[in-house]
Amino acid sequence: QQQVKQSPQSLIVQKGGISIINCAYENTAFDYFPWYQQFPGKGPALLIAIRPDVSEKKEGRFTISFNKSAKQFSLHIMDSQPGDSATYFCAARWGGKLIFGQGTELSVKP
Amino acid sequence: GAGVSQSPSNKVTEKGKDVELRCDPISGHTALYWYRQSLGQGLEFLIYFQGNSAPDKSGLPSDRFSAERTGGSVSTLTIQRTQQEDSAVYLCASTTGGGGDTEAFFGQGTRLTVV
Numbered sequence: 001q002q003q004v005k006q007s008p009q010s011l012i013v014q015k016g017g018i019s020i021i022n023c024a025y026e027n028t029a030f031d032y033f034p035w036y037q038q039f040p041g042k043g044p045a046l047l048i049a050i051r052p053d054v055s056e057k058k059e060g061r062f063t064i065s066f067n068k069s070a071k072q073f074s075l076h077i078m079d080s081q082p083g084d085s086a087t088y089f090c091a092a093r094w095g096g097k098l099i100f101g102q103g104t105e106l107s108v109k110p
Numbered sequence: 111g112a113g114v115s116q117s118p119s120n121k122v123t124e125k126g127k128d129v130e131l132r133c134d135p136i137s138g139h140t141a142l143y144w145y146r147q148s149l150g151q152g153l154e155f156l157i158y159f160q161g162n163s164a165p166d167k168s169g170l171p172s173d174r175f176s177a178e179r180t181g182g183s184v185s186t187l188t189i190q191r192t193q194q195e196d197s198a199v200y201l202c203a204s205t206t207g208g209g210g211d212t213e214a215f216f217g218q219g220t221r222l223t224v225v
Contacts, residue, residue: 034214043114043201043203043217044153044201044216049211049213051211096141096158096160096207097158098143099155100145100153102151102152103153
């Protein structure tokens with residue numbers, strides 16, 4: 001199975017709150033798990049990424065939590081800001097091929 | 111160039127016509143991907159090129175879709191006999207390839223509308 005399942009499809013968070021987006025996969029051959037952020041009219045851009053031998057990676061307000069045994073990983077956005085409003089995609093790579101989840105549209109209300 | 115360039119940025123075509131979408135990857139990037147993004151949908155994998163290896167075409171939705179990459183650089187995605195369901199944004203991305211933590215750089219996409 002080369003699918004990556006992402007949830008929720010949309011998310012509304014108050015400014016200052018925590019945004020959490022979840023992804024799950026089946027293929028244990030995936031070796032790299034990036035998250036991409038996309039603003040309207042733009043192409044996606046890399047936000048943060050993790051390898052499966054690491055359980056957590058933090059960059060500023062963005063944290064990836066990775067649970068290898070459960071084959072799940074999640075993105076946490078701390079102190080969410082209106083400027084974080086965008087669509088977020090998780091992804092997984094296998095043999096160079098990059099597969100994306102369905103995306104989560106995040107709206108941060110002021 | 112500084113980034114991945116796609117052309118045209120917008121394309122309106124009549125049902126049944128053929129269209130060609132172009133992608134200029136970042137110079138030196140050996141890996142190139144095409145994705146399709148329909149309204150409110152995720153990034154649907156179409157095809158992946160890596161160096162001189164045979165491309166992974168497993169995501170192409172039908173035989174009306176084809177892609178080539180000339181000289182390991184520019185790529186063209188061709189859709190023959192376009193249908194209304196082909197309307198979407200087509201995104202191209204390139205990476206340095208290899209197994210490291212390589213970032214995929216995306217172009218801004220071509221918005222295709224089939225009328």
